[in-house]
Amino acid sequence: MRTVLAFFCLLLPGLALGQGRLSGVVQDSVTHEPLAFASVFLANTTLGVTTTEQGTFTFPSVPAGGYDVVASYVGYRLARQAVTIGAAPQQLTLRLAPSANKLGEVVVRPNPNRASDYQKFLDLFLGRSTFSKQCRIANPDDVLLDYDPKANELTASAYKFVQVDNSALGYRVKYYGLRFVSNFTEQVVTFYGQPVFEEMTPHSERQRRTWQANRVRAYLGSLAHFLRSVRDSQMTAQGFVARRLRVVPNPRFAPADSARKQLLRQRRAYSAAEQDSLKRWASVPPSFALLYTAPRHLDSLRHVVSGGQRVFLRFRDHLQVTYLLVGPDANYHPQPSPFARSAAPPPQDRQVSELMLMQPEIEIQPNGQLANPLAVFIDGYWGFEKMGEFLPVNYQPPASSSHP
Structure with a gap:
């Protein structure tokens, strides 16, 4: 089952990122009075603080990159603001709206x-x-x-x-x-x-x-490990191989699917011949996946601008990514895609994933997060990994762990 990328972003070991200072105040959105002892955190990290009696907060050192700053307080709705941390200090004002009627706005059906x-x-x-x-x-x-x-x-x-x-x-x-x-x-x-x-x-x-x-x-072979290796020109050294995966529409699918739906709409007992036809039509895949065996060069997967300061993930078609240094989890059993039939199934002893861009290019930020994480589909092994492998953005494995 395909998964929309939501949060799987990490840092490479030994990554030298810039640091920035973030401070601000949390207030009531109606009265603008400060909210003392509110919780403020950077989403996807272990970084969190509590406001002072004056409603102020400070993160003295935050790795460069984009974050969602979130404030929470009992009796109020969450307040969220996106920031990009750089060398210059930043200051925010987060205003929380009272949530007295929040439960009344939610309709829960039996x-x-x-x-x-x-x-x-x-x-x-x-x-x-x-x-x-x-x-x-x-x-x-x-x-x-x-x-x-x-x-x-x-x-x-x-x-x-x-x-x-x-x-x-x-x-x-x-x-x-x-x-x-x-x-x-x-x-x-x-x-x-x-x-x-x-x-x-x-x-x-x-x-x-x-x-x-x-x-x-959990880190080794993850999507974030791959993204950081692409950004830092370390894809091959970190154990990744990327190949072009082209998905081609099947011209037989539309007629077969139309005939199957037309027969099913009749809602009656089907003859043996009709049942056989239904089985054959259902087995026609919407498309075929054609895998190019030659590994893709790093520069064919990214667009580098501003003297290397900004790196964008960019490639044609789909991307099959194999991690060579650690095998898959024992509970992982690759399933054929219902959307495309491939000539050869992926190897059972490798972490093999598929990456699809929903827009022409997406920036990989210095902290390893994608600027628009919802613009990526993942499948295969990365789609298998869920909350069990979920690590915070500010996690850094030991330098000696870049390879097993």
């Missing part, structure tokens, strides 16, 4: 299938990897689920946040503003929001070492 819908949500949100099996949602009753049978679509949200305790990586993730959508017909999953990470306290030195090793494992 859901007799909540148990099965919730299990589908868990599988698609947490994932099915070894690390995902060690994740749990601490506040399941706060998850609002709705299934639309007409659209064949499952959506999930929360009044405040969804808390995921990841015992494999040692993180407690509070996912504010979750918007989760799974369309089962199109086989596409999208989820995004403003998560904040909190370090869990290990019970022993052994557990601390296990968390460190698991974080490195």
Whole structure:
């Protein structure tokens, strides 16, 4: 199932990023009075602070790049503002609107299938990897689920946040503003929001070492690892091979699909010949995937401007990315795409992923995040990785861990 990129962004080991100072004040949006002891955090990081009695906050040192600054306070809606951190100090004013009528604005329909819908949500949100099996949602009753049978679509949200305790990586993730959508017909999953990470306290030195090793494992071969290697001209050195994957429409699909739908609309008992036709028509793929065996050169995947200060991900068709240095999770079982038939299935002993751009080019920012993360589709192994492998933007593995 394809996934819209929402948050998987990390840093390369030893990355020398610039630092910037961020400060500001949190206020009531109506009275402009300061809000003391409000929570302020940078989404997708472990960076969070509490405002003073005067409602002020300071992040003295933030790695350069783009962030969502989020403020939270009991009885108020979240306030969010996008910033780009550079060398110059920045100051923000975050104004929170009272949420007295918020619950009244939410319409919750009866859901007799909540148990099965919730299990589908868990599988698609947490994932099915070894690390995902060690994740749990601490506040399941706060998850609002709705299934639309007409659209064949499952959506999930929360009044405040969804808390995921990841015992494999040692993180407690509070996912504010979750918007989760799974369309089962199109086989596409999208989820995004403003998560904040909190370090869990290990019970022993052994557990601390296990968390460190698991974080490195989650990092190696990840999409963010790939993005950083592209930005820093280290793709081959970091163990990645990229190949062009061209998806060609199947001219037989439209007539076969039309004939199948026309027969199904009759809603009657079908003869043996008609049943055979339905099976044959259903097996016709919409398109074919043609894989070019020659590896792509780094400069064919990116557009570098401003003397190397700005790097954009840019390539034609789709991209198949293979990570050579670490194999896939034991629970990963590659599935053939329902949208395109390939001549050869990907190898079982490699992390093989597919990347699709939804716009001509997307900037890779200094902190490893994409300027527009929702403009990318991922499939294959990267689509398999979910919350079990979710690491904060400011995570940096040990320098010796760039290779296993």
